[in-house]
Amino acid sequence: MNTSRPTSAATTDRHDSGTPVLTVDGLTVQFRLRDATVQAVTDLTLTVHPGELVAIVGESGCGKSVLAHALLGLLPRNATVTGRAVLHVPDSGPVDLIGCGERQLATRVRGRRVGLVPQSPATALNPVRTGRRLVEETLRAHGHTRAEAGAGAERVAADVGLDPVDLDRYPHELSGGMAQRLVTALALAPDPALLIADEPTSGLDRPLVDHTLDLLRGRCDSGNAVVLITHDLAAAERVADRIAVMYASRIVEHQPADRFFSAPVHPYSAALLDALPDRAFRPVPGHPPMLTALPTGCAFAPRCPYVTDTCQRQPPLTSYDTGAVACHQPLNSGAPS
Numbered sequence: 001m002n003t004s005r006p007t008s009a010a011t012t013d014r015h016d017s018g019t020p021v022l023t024v025d026g027l028t029v030q031f032r033l034r035d036a037t038v039q040a041v042t043d044l045t046l047t048v049h050p051g052e053l054v055a056i057v058g059e060s061g062c063g064k065s066v067l068a069h070a071l072l073g074l075l076p077r078n079a080t081v082t083g084r085a086v087l088h089v090p091d092s093g094p095v096d097l098i099g100c101g102e103r104q105l106a107t108r109v110r111g112r113r114v115g116l117v118p119q120s121p122a123t124a125l126n127p128v129r130t131g132r133r134l135v136e137e138t139l140r141a142h143g144h145t146r147a148e149a150g151a152g153a154e155r156v157a158a159d160v161g162l163d164p165v166d167l168d169r170y171p172h173e174l175s176g177g178m179a180q181r182l183v184t185a186l187a188l189a190p191d192p193a194l195l196i197a198d199e200p201t202s203g204l205d206r207p208l209v210d211h212t213l214d215l216l217r218g219r220c221d222s223g224n225a226v227v228l229i230t231h232d233l234a235a236a237e238r239v240a241d242r243i244a245v246m247y248a249s250r251i252v253e254h255q256p257a258d259r260f261f262s263a264p265v266h267p268y269s270a271a272l273l274d275a276l277p278d279r280a281f282r283p284v285p286g287h288p289p290m291l292t293a294l295p296t297g298c299a300f301a302p303r304c305p306y307v308t309d310t311c312q313r314q315p316p317l318t319s320y321d322t323g324a325v326a327c328h329q330p331l332n333s334g335a336p337s
């Protein structure tokens with residue numbers, strides 16, 4: 001067994017020309033509870049370049065939203081964050097997202113340079129403002145004049161497929177799908193260099209799902225970057241350049257999207273793809289572990305058809321030709337075992 005320290009996953013990146021917009025290295029998030037610790041994100045490494053759409057996929061509770069909130073300083077007080085995350089945008093120096101403090105995050109990062117489409121639109125919207133007012137306030141906060149903000153609100157709403165008349169509704173008057181489109185419009189209004197979209201298509205019907213995905217793709221094609229958090233693999237397949245698979249707080253596979261969908265390397269990735277209706281339509285057997293009681297070895301081992309004794313040791317995320325995988329028994333000519 002090769003026990004040497006693996007190469008960083010970041011170094012396998014195919015989009016390695018130019019400065020990344022986001023570099024995450026060894027990011028770890030724990031929540032302290034009264035009698036337990038939740039290991040929500042573990043030793044996570046991720047690099048996102050301008051023009052790239054990176055999809056983060058994985059079952060419910062694996063740590064996707066906590067990752068997004070950690071990058072934006074939105075975690076509650078019982079969270080401890082370690083590791084590094086650096087934002088590089090052309091109009092400012094690098095920003096240390098973990099160490100820079102709330103003031104910088106509020107004034108220089110959130111909304112302005114990094115947009116977030118939150119997973120729960122209903123709770124994210126100010127209940128006493130109409131959609132129009134919310135979008136206009138966002139635009140004004142980012143330097144637009146009153147007249148520009150007025151015109152901009154309708155344009156941004158149209159971009160997400162929201163009817164102008166729906167802009168005059170209050171959040172409680174919006175359907176789930178309309179609220180989803182409104183929070184997407186709010187995140188896009190300041191034209192952030194990096195957008196983190198957490199399940200941005202939930203509650204939308206198929207044409208609007210595709211419209212939203214194409215909107216995100218279009219942003220990348222014009223040089224911005226998007227991190228798309230989703231458990232909809234079909235959505236990821238439609239628009240992503242790269243796929244990062246999370247399982248029980250860790251990234252277990254990281255691949256260019258075409259490679260991931262044609263030849264997944266981690267048995268968990270293969271199981272996720274097998275669960276798709278247009279593939280074997282076979283659910284992943286078993287359940288993920290509790291994040292308060294993670295095993296010392298591979299967390300997928302109890303569900304894995306390829307498990308061996310080696311799996312009692314934590315497999316490091318190891319780079320190889322096209323990507324990186326954390327598995328002692330990789331499939332499809334992945335890393336050597």
Ligand SMILES: Nc1ncnc2c1ncn2[C@@H]1O[C@H](COP(=O)(O)OP(=O)(O)OP(=O)(O)O)[C@@H](O)[C@H]1O
Nearest residue numbers: 031038040059060061062063064065066067076291
């Ligand atoms: N404030 C908190 N205190 C304690 N545990 C938390 C807190 N917030 C999240 N968690 C836990 O962290 C883990 C990861 O949660 P997270 O919301 O990131 O999952 P997710 O991958 O986004 O899932 P989903 O697909 O359902 O949105 C879960 O076990 C969750 O219960």
Ligand code: NI
Nearest residue numbers: 064065066119
């Ligand atoms: Ni989530």
